[in-house]
Structures are given as C-alpha cells and as structure tokens.
Amino acid sequence: MLTRDRAAEIFARIRKYATADELECLFYGGRSALTRFANNTIHQNMAEENYGVSVRSAFGGRTARATTNKFDDESLQDVVSASESLARVQEADPDLLPMPSQEERASSNASSPGAATSDKLPSRHFEETANLTPAARADGVGQIVAIAQKRKLTAAGIFASSEAIEGVFNSRGLSAWHTQTSAEVSITMLAGDSSGWQKANSPDIARLSPAHLAQIAAEKAAKSAAPREIAPGKYTVILEPAAVLDAVGFAFYDFGGLAILDQRSFLNNRIGSQLFGQNISIWDDVSDPLQSGSPFDGEGMPRNRVQLVENGVVKRLVYSRGSAARMKKSEHADQVGPVETTGHGFPIPNEIGEAPMNVVFAPPKEPKTVEQMIASTERGILVTRLWYIREVDPYEKILTGMTRDGTFLIEDGKLVCGLRNFRFNQSLIEMLSQVEAMSTPVRTSGEESFDMVVPAMKIRDFNFTEVTKF
Amino acid sequence: MKELAAWALNIASQRGATYADVRVVADRSRALATKNGKIGNASDSRSQGFNIRVLMDGAWGFASSAEFDRTSVEATAGRAADIAKASARVKQSDVELAPERAVTAEWTTPHEIDPFSISIEQNLALLETIDRELRSVQGVTLAETNLNFRREEQWFFSSEGSDIHQTKYTTGAGYVAYSFAGNEIQKRSYPSSFGGQWQNKGYELLDELKLVENARRIGEEAVALHQAEQCPQGVYDIILESSQLGLQIHESVGHPIELDRVLGMEANFAGTSFLTLEKLRTLKYGSELVNVVADARQEHGPGLGTFAFDDEGVPAQCTPIISSGLFTGYLSSRETASLIGLERSGGTLRAESWNRLPIIRMTNISILPGETPLSMEQLISSTDHAILFQTNRSWSIDDKRYNFQFGTEIGWEIKNGKRVRMLKNPSYSGITTEFWNSMDAICSRDEWTLWGTPNCGKGQPQQVMGTGHGAAPARFRRVKVGSAYS
Secondary structure, X not given: OOOHHHHHHHHHHHHHHOOOOEEEEEEEEEEEEEEEEEOOEEEEEEEEEEEEXXXXXXXXXXXXXXXXXXXXXXHHHHHHHHHHHHHHOOOOOOOOOOOOOHHHHHHHHHHOOOOOOXXXXXXXXXXXXXXXXXXXXXXXXXXXXXXXXXXXXXXEEEEEEEEEEEEEEEOOOOEEEEEEEEEEEEEEXXXXXXXXXXXXXXXXXXXXXXHHHHHHHHHHHHHOOOOEOOOOEEEEXXXXXXXXXXXXXXXXXXXEHHHHHOOOOOOOOOOOOEOOOOOOOEEXXXXXXXXXXXXXXXXXXXXXXXXXXXXXXXXXXXOOHHHHHHHHOOOOHHHOOOOOOOOOEOXXXXXXXXXXXXXXXXXXXOOOOHHHHHHOOOEEEEEEEEEEEEEEEOOOOEEEEEEXXXXXXXXXXXXEEEEOOEEEEEEHHHHOOOEEEEOOOEEEOOOOOOOEEEOOEEEEEEEEEEEOXX | OHHHHHHHHHHHHHOOXXXXXXXXXXXXXXXXEEEOOEEEEEEEEEEEEEEEEEEXXXXXXXXXXXOOOHHHHHXXXXXXXXXXXXXXXXXXXXXXXXXXXXXXXXXXXXXXXXHHHOOHHHHHHHHHHHHHHHHOOOOOOEEEEEEEEEEEEEEEEEOOOOEEEEEEEEEEEEEEEEEEEOOEEEEEEEOOOOXXXXXXXXXXXXXXXXXXXXXXHHHHHHHHHHXXXXXXXXXXXXXXXXXXXXXXXXXXXXXXXXXXXXXXXXXXXXXXXXXXXXXXXXXXXXXXOOOEEEEOOXXXXXXXXXXXXOOOOOEOOEEEXXXXXXXXXXXXXXXXXXXXXXXXXXXXXXXXXXXXXXXXXXXXXXXXXXXXXXXXXXXXXOOXXXXXXXXXXXXXXXXXXXXXXXXXXXXXXXXXXXXXXXXXXXXXXXXHHHHHHOEEEEOEHXXXXXXXXXEEEEXXXXXXXXXXXXXXXXXXXXXXXXXXXX
8 A cells, every 4th residue: 555654755756846836746546346246146356556646736826737646756757747837827816725734734623623633533444344355255245146046036236345545745734644445335136027226335344244235135126026107296205315315415516615606506595594394404524433535625624524404404515725715705705604614625626616525414303214114104105226316407406317226115104016117307405395204314325426324214295207117 | 568468468377367368558638627717627647557357267357557567567467367266256157258360450549630739828728718708698607618638548468469559539628608597507518518529539629619609609598598488398399409319329229239238247337228138130229210330430430439449359340230220239248249149249348447347338329310411400491390409418317228318408499490489498208219219300411420428437346438429410209398397
C-alpha cells in the first residue's frame, strides 16, 4: 500500500518542480479484488493495484489539475507542467480562494463540535478485509451457489474486497490521510419467471454473511414465482431500504450551496419551508458508526456533522470553502439557513461544488419492522429494489424507474403473491411527504446511489404508471 | 512492451494457462469546461498500466498493475493464475473460446488534427465565446460548456501469437443552457445531451458542429420552454430526431443484443435480456423499414465504437442485427460465441482501461437510413398530426429491456404537415418490439448522423464505455405520450 510517508516524499519531490503560487496534491488508490459469478459459476475474477497523484496548481485566481499514476521524476515533472500549463492561461477568477492552511483546518475542527477527525472516527480499516484471498472469496461464492442449487435456482452476483488510501497535502502545510477497507456482497437469485436480490457492504468482512444474504434472495425468488399482473395506479408501497436509498439519492446533490447559486436545485426558494413530512429528519454525518469514507473533503477540510432536514423542513446546506464565501455575498444568503464551510467540497476545479455524501436518516419515534408494515397494510405492494431511476423533472423532482427482483402484492396484512414489475413516475418531494411508517435506519447499498443509512418506508399513493412483461 | 508481455505470458504458461493475453495501455485525457463565464473544469489525466488475463483449469483469472518492472509483471501474472485457480473452484463447465487467427497489426484512428496539439488558449477561447452567446439571452440562468479529448494507446499480445498496436483518438464537445423561473428548471443542450457530440476523430470534429452558430438559438429555446404548453397525454404518432433515436437504439436494441446479458452473465447488475436464444432469426423485432447493424469498421464512420481490433484481438466486423425487421444477430465475444455455437466472435469485447476486464460492449449500433430519399422537412410535411421529440432529457428501461420511457428537452406539435407549437416536458413510453414494429418512415442518408454516447455503464466493477449510434429521424405510429407527468 502507498503509505502516508511515501506520499509525503512524493509531495516533496513534486514541490521541487512546481513554480505555481500554490500547490495541492491529492493521493488516491489501493488494492481491490472482485469475484463475479453467474449461472452458478465464477465467470469473472479480477484484482488490481493502482495509486495516483492529482496535482493542483494555482496562480492567483487561476487553477487547474493534472493526474498521473506514475511516480518517477519524469512523470512528476510532466504532471506539474500539465497542471501549470492549464492554469496559467485562464482568466483569473476573483472567487477562487487561497488553499486552506493547516491552521484553518485545525480551527474548523475547533470551532465546530461536529467536525470529524480521524481520532473521532471509528476504525474503518480491518486487516481481515484487507487480506481476503481469492480462495476465501471463492469459498463465499461456493456457499451462495450451494444455496441456489439446493433450491433449484441460479445465482449471480459479486464478492468484492478492497483496501484504499486517500490523502491531501498542500503548500500551505495542510495534510490529511485516511485508509479504509471495504467488503461487498451482492446476490441475485433467478428462478424460471422470478428473481430475488440482496446486497450489503461493510469495512469489516466479519459483518457480512454471504450465506444469510443468499437465503433471503432465494426466498424472494421463490415467493415471487408466477408473478401476477395488476393494473398500474397509486398504491400504498413498502420500500425496503435499498429501494428507499436509490430513490432518495437523487435529492442530495441539490443540498450543496453551489447548486442553489447555480439555480439548478429543487431547493431553490424552498429552504425553510415544510417540504417533506414532519417525520423526516436527515443528517450528513461521516462519523456515524454505520457510515464509511474519509473525514475530510477535496481540499482536506474536516467534514462537519450537518442536519440537512429537521421534521420535514430543509434547514441547512453543505458547503465547500469557496461556495460558502460566494453564498455569503449572494442574494440567496438570508434564505438558506446558516452559511459556513462544512467540509463537503469536491476536488477543485469542479462543476458541482459539494454534496452530502454520508447521509443518515434519523430514526423514527416509533420504528416498525417491514413485517409490521406488511401486517398493517390492507392492500399494497412490497418493493425489494428499484432500477434505472432517472430524473424526469428537476424542480418537482419527479423520478421514473422500475421495480426489480422481488415485487409483491400485500392484501389483508399478508404477502399474497409476486407481481410483474412496474414503472413509476413519482415526485420525491411528494414521496417524502407521504411516509406513514419507517423502520430503524440501516447501512444500505444499492446500484443507483452512494451508500447511506436509511430506513424501510411505508408510503401512501406511490405512483405506478405502467407494467412490464415480467 | 513486447518484453513485458513476454514476461507475463511466460509465467502464465509455466503455471499451466491454456490461454493468456496481455494488454498494456497508455491513456491520456483532457477536460475543459466553463460554467457561467468561469472555469468549470481544467484537467489533464494520464494513466498507464497493464493486465494479464489467463484461462487455467477452464476458468478465468485477471490481474493488473501500474508497475512495469519485471518483478511486478511476474507477480501480477502469478496473481492472475492464483485467481484463475480460485475461479475453478466454482464452475459448472470449462470455458472454451471460439477460434481466432493470430494477427500482427498496427492501427490509428484516422484524424486530421491531434486534439492535444491545439493550444489551451484556443480551446478556452472557443468555450468562452459559446458561454457569452448563451448568457446573452435574458432568462438563461446557467450556461455550461465542455471540450473533451482522449488518446488511448494499447498493445495487445496473446499466447496464440497476436501482436496488435492500436491508438484511438476521441473528441467530444457540447454545451447546455438552463433557465430557472417560477417552478421550473428547463434546459437545452447542443448538439446533444451527455456532453454534446462525441466521435473517434481529431479536433476537426469541432469545425463540423457549428457550436457558436447555434448557441443563441439554444439559449432562446431554453427560456421559451417556460411559456410552452405542457406536452399532452395520450396516444400519438411521434417523430424522433436522430440523436433521440440513437439513444432509443442504444437502450432497446443495443443492450438486449449483448450475448452476456442474454446468457445471464450480467443478471446481478445490468440485467438480462428478452432476446432469448430461440428468438434469433424468428422474432419480428421491427417493421420492414428497420435495418440495424453492429459495425465497428472504419467504413461505418468515426463512431465511439470504431476500432480495428477488439480487446481480445478479434478484427472489427459488421454484424446484421435486424434485417428488414427480423432479428438476425447478437453482440458476441470468443467465449459467448463458443457457448451458442457461433463459428467466430463478433469482435465486441472491450475494457474501459488497463485495470478492467474486457466485456461485451456495443460497437456502433446503427439503424440504416431509408433508401427512398426523405428529408426531415418532407417527413414533417407528410405527417398529419404528431409530436416531434428532440434531445434526450431522461431515459429508463427495465432490466430485460421491454418497457422504456424517454423524456426529451423539447417537443413540437406537428399538424397538417407543419410545426405548430412548442411543447415542454415531452415524454413517451412503450414496449420495445411493439415500438419498433410501429416505425413507418425513416429519413434517408442526408439526415443520418453517427452519434456518440460516451457514458454507457456496465459490468462489476462498473465500466464506462463510449458507443456509437447512427440514426436518421424516424416516425412511429400510435405511441403512448406524456405518462411521465400523469
């Protein structure tokens, strides 16, 4: 693995070649492996190791970035030259801030009790995960396939593990470093005319049970066999956490200060109003024990714990340093709640600004299990996951997409049968205003959004507009 | 490079591999973007590395590294062998490859101007000019422009003796105008969405796109959409302009014909396909006018799916996919061709970079233009009542590729052969084969454009790949319109 000391040595060499006023280096990479299976067979199986350094040069309001995965002197000279060439010829941007110093980083920690630091963060590096072998992954897949074969099903999925580094050094003395591991299992069980799915990940392989996930996926495939077709329309739905995750994920890139300044956010003119139901409260919190990721942003600033939504009212946005400074000067400044750097910026330059990437839904006052939600439903639909979600309307936040891998009819408090999959066209704002019950939030992984801590939700009047053929 | 490959292939052979290949890749890309008059992105990226893919004990192993010294190369090859051995613990049968002749070849994307030879000042000046034009329109609240260049050099060596050196150039450019007013965010993109137009050619692409000339119109349309009528709901005849038809092909023809999906290999992520094997040469996919090919050859045009050899050394080919409406072909690799008894791979295996496994990807999946001369104006003038859809805004399709829904940035109502009014928030939906069977007109060659889709995601870990889609405007009868807002 690339160590912090080795990165510091590479940074020192890069500094020798630099002529810019300021210099920043982001280090990234790691070792990863992924065992992929389908038709009860491991059909793809890969490993990689790669590290890179991304060099940002700044000349008084002009900045650019160049990246290489080679650390020899010639490559480092080239990457500095490329970065400086791109920066030098630009028009100066008066809004571009000097790079943060170590003191600014430290004072952000001190002034914000919610700021994350490595020492406050639960360990996210586990040796057992880092050292997982191809044979161990194959054994895990073997357990999954055995369950599939026993139930006359076909299994497809992945078993992956990785060890990654992330670091920031700049010429004003700031440095930050993070290492973590990750393990992930995703399983689809296929039957003749139905399927079931489960996915989970964790920094700690010991917290994942491929066999347990396989049993649930297999059960879903079996129970949804011979799916019935019912007419599209508005139904009470119970979305399992993965379905909630993939839908709500489309909201959070709009919670950045720059999205408001750009007038591309559905929160423009809506901050402070009762946008969602009173039972919805959302935080961004990298320190949450169920979260993962580094405790600093693309400039090395500590990520603060931020309450985005309180009882259905959008209270705060997240900010990079630059967006916070611009917001304070803007016409929106008195309409968007507290404005301060929160440590959520992406590496500069970028077009998005910032976003909350460690979303945690607050637990409901009276959590209900999915089973309890089913039992309380006279007629409704249980959804395992959603698929191919896209934004239809950016301001009303209408999303379209499909159900997939386990959609069930509920009648009189019981699962009755599998259903053919639906297309939905549903406003996310309305969806989060119609939540009747929630489970305790859990760490959740899907395919359309980054991982979050979200609950299952029972939602009334969810808008299915079409049915497909399976 | 040859020496590096020899080290790796030798280790694979010593460990008992029955087949192995090595790809060494040097990738360079540049991205420039502006946003409301400021730099949105200015970045340059270089990545070099190699991989070895081995077939051992009837199963695959793959390992990659950025370190080119002999110790690293041999360790990486050994790792690939260890992985193959682990793969063999969970298999139902041995992998077999359709035969392929070994070749020695050299190929470079035909281009007039190396995009990296153009000064950064010139590039930024172009983007700034477009930006000014867009923002000169009152009501445009956000203007974004982009230029993207890529040079990908690859050396391929196989244990069967292939030695192929290819260099591909890609150029992309486009812009977007947003307008926020009241309770609406409207947008218009040019020449298309997803960053504009992308092709495998040099900087000369930019001269063909008329970027500056169209900027003001695009800004004006973004603002005018606020005053337009909402697209109605119901069943209508529709006309798709060529870039939207290109995406329609991508989603409802290109993906379902991928043989790895058909055979269940992508079931956990990208999904499967309704095009099960018995449908080959029996399914009436579309009307008689529907002729689709998968063509990776240079003579098809400078598409993002144009190359000389795929990433397992198979020459570029043209495969008929739909012939006069009949489903006639899949996208295949050496492994999947062998599984369904084809004599040879269709040559569609590609990887995003040196550290990713090659998988089946669309090449240029294009609908052939109509043989009878028909311009867009003639198509419109021959239409009694229809809705014209331009420039994709949203796209979604189920995991077997039956049910789709597309939204576009702008629509136009056509009545009695004329465009009569602008429509906002247009969408249409349907079932793949019903839709293609409803096509009753397609414009001829003069209206045909080879569009680039730079952002196709597939595989685990997910790989992003560029694909090409040639299309001309076409008309479809009795399509469901407007359900996105129902």
